[in-house]
Amino acid sequence: MANAKIIAAKQQAVEEIASKFKASATTVIADYRGLNVAQVTELRKQLRAAGVEFQVLKNSLVSRAAGSADLSELQAVLTGPTAVAFSADVVAPAKILNDFAKKNEALKIKGGVVEGHVVDPAQIQALANLPSREGLLSMLLSVLQAPMRNMALAVKAVADKNEATA
Numbered sequence: 001m002a003n004a005k006i007i008a009a010k011q012q013a014v015e016e017i018a019s020k021f022k023a024s025a026t027t028v029i030a031d032y033r034g035l036n037v038a039q040v041t042e043l044r045k046q047l048r049a050a051g052v053e054f055q056v057l058k059n060s061l062v063s064r065a066a067g068s069a070d071l072s073e074l075q076a077v078l079t080g081p082t083a084v085a086f087s088a089d090v091v092a093p094a095k096i097l098n099d100f101a102k103k104n105e106a107l108k109i110k111g112g113v114v115e116g117h118v119v120d121p122a123q124i125q126a127l128a129n130l131p132s133r134e135g136l137l138s139m140l141l142s143v144l145q146a147p148m149r150n151m152a153l154a155v156k157a158v159a160d161k162n163e164a165t166a
Contacts, residue, residue: 010061017057017065017084024086027113028093028124029074032056032083034106043107046096052087073118077110090114091130098128 021027032040047054059078066074085093094112101107109121119127131139 013061014064014068017061018069020053020086021065021069021071021113024088024113025090025115026087026093026127028085028097029062029077029110029112030083030085030097030101031080031108031110032106033081035104039104039106043096043100046100047085047093050087050092050096051089052085052093052096054083054085056081056083058082071113071116071118074111074113082110091127091133094124094128098125 032043035043044054059082062082062084063075063078066072066078085097087093097107097109101109109124111118111120112124113119114123114127130136
């Protein structure tokens, strides 16, 4: 029979993981098998710099936490070694893990949760390929400035034409 302290500790761990699932904007689940210590240390350093919490967790605990957080579809990817990245930033964990997986083929993204919806690895990769917030704002600004720029160019062309005829 299991010790009551061990059961209580595991229940607390499941509750903590479930609360992290609910609090995170994005959670990415990856298989880190095949990475050496230096590679994992580098990955953790990059994730920590972006404010992403990265943990290696037991599948049974993550499975129970996913069930209590209404993310039971996530249980399908919980096989083999599992590392979980929790973040309040929607794009950061996907971008960092995807870039790291391109350089280190041993890291495999299994799936994740984006704003409460379970997503597959292809959707995580699509999220990672989005431009940064600054890039999106820059694109929006250029779209908004285009009509004014075109009007200014038209006025300048008319002024140049009138100067040439005068």
